[in-house]
Amino acid sequence: MINVVCAIIMVGDKILVTQRSEKMKLPLKWEFPGGKIEQNESDIDCIEREIKEKLNIKIKVLKKLTNNIHSYIGLHVNLIPYIVEYVSGEIILTEHKSFNLVEKENLLKLDWAEADLPIVRELLNGEI
Helix, strand or coil, X not given: CEEEEEEEEEECCEEEEEECCCCCCCCCCEECCEEECCCCCCHHHHXXXXXXXXXXXXXXXXXXXXXXXXXXXXXXXXXXXXXXXEEECCCCCCCCCEEEEEEHHHHHHCCECHHHHHHHHHHHHHHC
């Protein structure tokens, strides 16, 4: 089981989402950005570090949502989502193909990584 945090990044009334590159596992799927928790690292430290590394922005953590355990072939992921707000910085992608700012009601129009879908549904049920 791999513990992975992800950030639902609020930028005003929109949500920042990222598209995986062609070289990544699950190529071109959309996801909430984040990454693996390192040994002796808290969820909060991890999400702040990962977002800085992958998007070059600073965030403020607001609220934890419900974890989603998902099994891909040969990989079990415990996805730990947090609602965060954008604080500062210019977005520079280091791994992803692209990003988009999406209104909540348009989230399901994207081709999501399967582990992220329950989080999308929780958001649509009024979490933000």
